[in-house]
């Protein structure tokens with residue numbers, strides 16, 4: 001595939017980390033999770049960074065680490081759910097690879113994120129209403145992608161197959 005990097009975008013629970021890992025294995029590429037890279041750099045969890053320094057500080061870090069990682073090649077990069085909101089971040093992703101947005105319907109997202117307390121923006125509960133509101137506010141940014149895949153009702157292997165097929169057909 002003549003693509004420099006693949007950036008996975010999407011709301012929390014849409015499967016960026018899970019799908020990204022399997023996709024990288026299938027392609028023989030490196031897998032990089034942006035949230036994980038930030039945690040490594042700072043030595044604190046995402047939840048701890050939000051609590052100690054606030055969201056704006058996290059967003060600055062996110063942009064800085066994204067630029068550093070994007071400059072590489074042969075990587076599947078799972079971005080954080082809010083990384084697409086920043087116009088500059090989207091421009092970096094466009095410049096250095098293809099942007100693939102993973103989607104899921106609200107009940108699926110609720111089911112996938114429940115039982116995990118590591119997501120500060122859902123700390124007061126992953127209600128249908130909260131997720132619907134956040135998705136609506138972010139839809140224009142998630143839509144800014146080369147390819148969108150709905151993961152609802154599909155297993156991880158099925159999503160990865162669909163993604164690879166589509167990128168081969170429309171590289």
Ligand SMILES: Nc1ncnc2c1ncn2[C@@H]1O[C@H](COP(=O)(O)OP(=O)(O)OP(=O)(O)O)[C@@H](O)[C@H]1O
Pocket residue numbers: 010011012013014015016017018019035078079080081112113119151154155156159
């Ligand atoms: N296609 C799928 N089918 C079934 N379960 C899935 C699928 N994709 C992801 N999951 C499950 O949903 C949960 C959340 O997935 P994951 O952590 O990959 O989401 P994410 O998009 O990386 O979220 P975040 O933005 O919070 O990092 C995990 O438990 C994962 O196993």
Ligand SMILES: O=C(O)C1=C[C@@H](O)[C@@H](O)[C@H](O)C1
Pocket residue numbers: 011012035046079080081082083118119120121
């Ligand atoms: O959707 C979001 O804004 C976030 C998603 C996670 O991946 C983390 O990057 C963080 O919890 C913020």
Ligand SMILES: [Mg+2]
Pocket residue numbers: 016017018033035078
């Ligand atoms: Mg993730």
